Amino acid sequence: MARTVDFYAVLGIARDAGEADIKKAYRKLAMEHHPDRNNGDKASEAKFKEIAEAYEVLRDPEKRAAYDRYGMAGIRGGGGGRGPESMHFDLSEALSIFMRDFGGLGGFDAFFGGGQRAQRDQRRGQDLKVALKLTLAEVATGAQKSVRLHTLDRCSVCSGSGAKPGTKAVRCGTCGGSGEVRRNAQSIFGQFLTVSPCPTCAGEGTVVQSPCDRCGGDGRVKTEKTVQIDVPAGVADHHYLTMRGQGVPGPRGGPPGDLIAVLDIKEDARFERRGDDLIYDLPVSFTQAALGADIDVPTPFGQATLHLHPGTQTGTVQRLRGKGLPRLGEGGHGDLHVRIHVWTPTKLSAEQRRVLEQLSEIESAPPLEGAGRRLWEELKRAFGV
Ligand SMILES: [Zn+2]
Ligand SMILES: [Zn+2]
Numbered sequence: 001m002a003r004t005v006d007f008y009a010v011l012g013i014a015r016d017a018g019e020a021d022i023k024k025a026y027r028k029l030a031m032e033h034h035p036d037r038n039n040g041d042k043a044s045e046a047k048f049k050e051i052a053e054a055y056e057v058l059r060d061p062e063k064r065a066a067y068d069r070y071g072m073a074g075i076r077g078g079g080g081g082r083g084p085e086s087m088h089f090d091l092s093e094a095l096s097i098f099m100r101d102f103g104g105l106g107g108f109d110a111f112f113g114g115g116q117r118a119q120r121d122q123r124r125g126q127d128l129k130v131a132l133k134l135t136l137a138e139v140a141t142g143a144q145k146s147v148r149l150h151t152l153d154r155c156s157v158c159s160g161s162g163a164k165p166g167t168k169a170v171r172c173g174t175c176g177g178s179g180e181v182r183r184n185a186q187s188i189f190g191q192f193l194t195v196s197p198c199p200t201c202a203g204e205g206t207v208v209q210s211p212c213d214r215c216g217g218d219g220r221v222k223t224e225k226t227v228q229i230d231v232p233a234g235v236a237d238h239h240y241l242t243m244r245g246q247g248v249p250g251p252r253g254g255p256p257g258d259l260i261a262v263l264d265i266k267e268d269a270r271f272e273r274r275g276d277d278l279i280y281d282l283p284v285s286f287t288q289a290a291l292g293a294d295i296d297v298p299t300p301f302g303q304a305t306l307h308l309h310p311g312t313q314t315g316t317v318q319r320l321r322g323k324g325l326p327r328l329g330e331g332g333h334g335d336l337h338v339r340i341h342v343w344t345p346t347k348l349s350a351e352q353r354r355v356l357e358q359l360s361e362i363e364s365a366p367p368l369e370g371a372g373r374r375l376w377e378e379l380k381r382a383f384g385v
Contacts, residue, residue: 007054007067015068019059026055059238062274122179122203123254125152128247132229132261136268140300140325142233146226147261152248153223158212162219162252167210169252174200204252219252229261234276234328237265270298276325276334283343284308299323299336306338314342 008015011025029051031037038044057063130147138145154160163169171177175198183194197203211217227246235241240260247257272279280297288295292310296303297320304323312318317337324334348356 005050005054005072007058010050010054011058013058017058022055022058026051026059030055060275122197123250123252125248125250125254125257127257127260129260129262131264132231132241134231134235134263134265136265136271136273136300136325138231139235139265140233142326143231145229145231147229148224148226149259150222150224152220153225154249154253155212155215155219155221157214158219160219160249160253162208162212162215162217164210164212169206169208172198172201172205172207174198175205177205179203179205206252208252217252219254220249227259229259231261231263232328234326235263235265236275236328237263239263239328268300271300273325276327277337278324278334279337279339281339281341282306283341284312285343285345289314289340289342297336297338300325304336308340312340312342314340316340 008017011017011022011029013021013025017025030048033044033048033051035041035045035048057067128149128151130149132145132147134143134145155162158165161169172179175181179198179201180195180203181198183196184191185194198205201207208217212219215221227243229241229243231241240262243259243261245256246259249256270280278300282295282297284293284295288308289312290310292312293308295306295308297306298304299320301323304320306318306320308318317339320336320338322333323336326333345352
């Protein structure tokens with residue numbers, strides 16, 4: 001039996017919460033329950049996954065509508081068994097972005113026991129975040145993008161050490177090179193140990209006594225550079241791409257941070273995007289709808305031909321399989337759904353009017369009931385509304 005989870009309760013939001021509220025609640029909770037912030041606690045990790053899952057569904061209008069209507073059944077099995085894979089991608093991306101938020105020292109100054117905490121490198125460089133603008137065509141094919149970064153580079157004079165050539169950083173006298181100072185303190189529970197970063201060397205364990213003239217002892221200098229970012233096909237707006245070690249190098253030889261590309265996908269006025277599927281609205285003439293026709297329709301990869309069936313009603317949806325966007329990490333493509341609108345001419349030439357008047361004398365009347373309702377049902381089935 002499938003489990004039942006109230007995603008609204010998980011995120012602590014009202015059932016009519018808007019997009020911004022959903023995002024806000026997700027960010028707040030994800031930070032709170034992030035495994036990194038809870039020493040890898042299993043319960044926190046489970047909670048974090050649940051939060052990510054709730055967000056994955058509620059941020060997507062289509063999934064949210066299906067969930068509102070059918071509960072968990074609405075989001076399982078539908079869409080060809082998608083779910084865990086795409087979820088995994090989003091989750092790992094969410095993890096990488098949140099790592100950055102907890103890279104600092106905050107909140108870890110004092111704790112019981114001492115020495116249990118994995119040593120964080122105090123000199124790790126900052127992460128760099130860039131906004132990457134993409135068109136739908138680039139999402140369709142994948143793209144290699146160049147971005148210009150204002151960042152820091154290792155100083156060539158001191159090779160990044162921060163010490164004047166011929167000199168070296170020396171072991172810190174305050175902490176003896178450990179980067180931490182420990183202090184015994186008394187509490188009502190008995191004696192315990194507090195550990196905090198060394199105030200003299202800021203946790204580095206070494207101090208530069210003769211700083212390099214070029215970088216002033218930091219080991220880095222300002223630079224501008226261009227980097228290439230490979231964007232896989234099928235990405236969506238909420239994805240991040242993390243390039244490990246491509247961020248700012250750390251001071252005095254510290255390890256570099258990451259480069260994080262935040263995707264900003266430009267809307268394509270021709271299509272409405274629903275996950276990997278696209279919707280295209282196609283106006284057709286009355287004669288095309290009645291007689292059938294081959295009509296060129298745009299896809300993200302160029303033109304495709306739609307074989308319009310004779311007797312097509314307005315509002316009908318015809319699917320071009322595999323003409324949607326690539327499925328990220330899964331292979332294959334989504335579909336292009338073509339919504340047919342029968343267009344009624346607003347101006348008629350004398351000849352057109354004459355022919356239509358002739359037709360009106362011999363045409364048959366539309367059925368009195370049923371057809372409109374059937375169309376509506378078909379639409380609802382196609383879009384899960
Ligand atoms: Zn230098
Ligand atoms: Zn020190």
